[in-house]
Amino acid sequence: MTDQTVRLANGVEMPLLGLGVWQVAPRTTARVVEWALGAGYRHIDTAALYRNEEGVGAGLRASGLRRDEVFVTTKFMPRGDPDRELAASLDRLGLDYVDLYLIHWPTGAPTRFWDRFEEFAAQGLARAIGVSNYSADELRTLIGSAGVPPAVNQIEFNPFAYRRKLVEACRAEQVVVQAYSPLMQGHGIDDRRITAVAEKYGRSNAQVLLRFESGARGILWASQVAHGHENALKLRVYGEKGGLEWTQADPNYLWYTPFGEPKQLLTRAGAGAGPAAARVSRVPSGHPEGYLEGFAQLYADLAEQIAARRDRRSPDPAATLVPGVEDGVEGVRFIEAALESSRADAKWVSIS
C-alpha cells in the first residue's frame, strides 16, 4: 500500500498511505520517521502545530533517501503571517520546499491567506496546496474566488465519521479527500462490525480500517507516541533501545517494545519480569497491587534500612526505593526545570 499513489488535480503524485506524526513527541520524531521510511513509507504528514517538524527533517536526512523520494506535508494555522510561517516551517524541516502545504483549519474565514498559498505554489515552495477541516460550504466559497483550487481537503474520515456529502462535494470539485484519524485514534477499533469483516478476510481490524475507502483517496494514520486515554493514566517511556507502556487501569501488564521488534506483553511476576520485579510482587498474579503496595514497599525498604543501621550491617542492596537526601535534591531540581520550561513556553530544559 505504501507504493500506491493518487494523482492530485495539478498532476502531482501523492503516496496513498502516509505516516502522521501528530502527538509524536518532538525528541522521538526523528527515530519514528526514520523507522517509517525504512519500513517503506514515503509520505509524512506534520504541521507547525505539532512542534516536531525538526524531527521530521532529521528523520528524512537520516533515512538516506533522496528528497524527491519522500512526500512531505506540513500545515499552516491561519493566525500568523503565512510567509513567515512557511519560511519557519521550511527552516525547521531543513527543506527548500514541501510537497503539500495545507491551511490547517478554516477558522471562519475560508478564503483568507489563499492568495499567499497560490503564490507559494507559483514560487515552487509548495508543489501542491490544499486545505484541512473544510466543510462543503467552506470549500465552495474558497473555490469560488480561488485562482488555483485546493488540491486536497484533509478531513477526519472513517466508518464512524463518514461524511458522504462532504466527500461528494470534494469529488465534484476534483479535490482529493485525505482521511485523517482512519483508526479512530485507536478508540472503537475492535468494534464487532469491523471484527466481522476482519475475520472474514483474515486481516486485522486496523488493516480493514486502512482499506476503508468509500471516496477518500488518501490516508494518514499514526502510531501516536505519548498518546493518552481519557480518564485513564497511561505511562509511556521511549528510549534509544525501546519503549515501555503501562496503563493504570491494567496494572498487571507492561508492554515492552524493543526498537524494531514486535511488542511483548510482560505480566506482573510472569516470565521475563526479572528478579527485581518478582521481589516486589507479593499479591498473587491476577490481583492488582497498585498504589498501596507501592507504599508498603517503601515502608518495607525503610524498615530494612533502620534494622541494618541498628544491627550495624549493610542494608539489603535491593531495598533502594526509600528516597534519600540526594533524591530530594534531584526532585527539587526537576521541579525547578519544569517551572523554567513552563515559563519558556514548554522549551526543553536540561536538569543541571
Ligand SMILES: NC(=O)c1ccc[n+]([C@@H]2O[C@H](COP(=O)([O-])OP(=O)(O)OC[C@H]3O[C@@H](n4cnc5c(N)ncnc54)[C@H](OP(=O)(O)O)[C@@H]3O)[C@@H](O)[C@H]2O)c1
Ligand atoms: N488535519 C488535522 O486537523 C488532523 C487532525 C488529526 C490528525 N491528523 C493527521 O492524521 C494522522 C493520523 O490521525 P490520528 O493520529 O488522529 O489517529 P489514527 O491514525 O486514527 O489513530 C492512531 C491511534 O491508533 C492506534 N493504533 C495504530 N495502529 C494500531 C493497530 N494496529 N491496532 C490498534 N490500534 C492502533 C495508535 O496507538 P499507538 O500509539 O499505541 O500505536 C494510536 O493511538 C495524525 O498523525 C495527523 O498527521 C490531522
